[in-house]
Amino acid sequence: MSGGEGSSRSQEQAPTPSRYESQKRRDWNTFGQYLRNQRPPVPLSQCKCSHVLDFLRYLDQFGKTKVHIQGCIFYGQPEPPAPCTCPLRQAWGSLDALIGRLRAAYEENGGAPETNPFAGGLIRVYLKEVKECQAKARGIPHRKKKKKVPLPGSPALSDVRAPQKRSEVFWDRCEAWPLKGPS
Ligand SMILES: [Zn+2]
Numbered sequence: 065m066s067g068g069e070g071s072s073r074s075q076e077q078a079p080t081p082s083r084y085e086s087q088k089r090r091d092w093n094t095f096g097q098y099l100r101n102q103r104p105p106v107p108l109s110q111c112k113c114s115h116v117l118d119f120l121r122y123l124d125q126f127g128k129t130k131v132h133i134q135g136c137i138f139y140g141q142p143e144p145p146a147p148c149t150c151p152l153r154q155a156w157g158s159l160d161a162l163i164g165r166l167r168a169a170y171e172e173n174g175g176a177p178e179t180n181p182f183a184g185g186l187i188r189v190y191l192k193e194v195k196e197c198q199a200k201a202r203g204i205p206h207r208k209k210k211k212k213v214p215l216p217g218s219p220a221l222s223d224v225r226a227p228q229k230r231s232e233v234f235w236d237r238c239e240a241w242p243l244k245g246p247s
Pocket of ligand 1: 131133137148
């Protein structure tokens with residue numbers, strides 16, 4: 065997918081991988097481990113969207129992002145003045161970037177794009193829900209784009225176009241808050 069596979073160079077002197085590449089490899093190993101630890105173990109060839117979703121939920125226990133539940137008095141506050149007992153979760157941006165890396169890794173490891181479980185619609189829906197839920201819980205304003213100069217006479221609709229296709233650039237950009245949500 066990323067080219068560069070034409071000539072088989074000697075593996076001994078492989079260049080140090082980029083941060084993205086090494087992170088991707090770590091993620092891929094973690095996911096493989098997760099599948100092997102299932103009862104019964106799930107072979108990669110049978111990995112479905114549902115396994116990926118379970119994996120994302122499983123990761124939440126290692127999250128570091130406070131996401132207030134709806135009954136919390138700090139619900140919707142970006143900077144609460146005191147601690148609360150709400151759970152820590154994986155931030156949406158992290159999950160989104162993770163899925164992007166795993167999706168690429170799946171195909172680099174021989175998976176067919178048509179069966180790529182990381183590219184499934186259910187994953188997109190899940191991520192979207194997490195994003196909206198976290199934005200509300202943490203008081204992240206949806207509209208925080210600054211340099212939007214509307215053309216004179218342009219209608220007030222859609223100030224930002226949705227990305228037309230989910231390229232890797234898109235995944236990279238999604239890593240940072242604040243996020244522009246669909247209005
Ligand atoms: Zn709370």
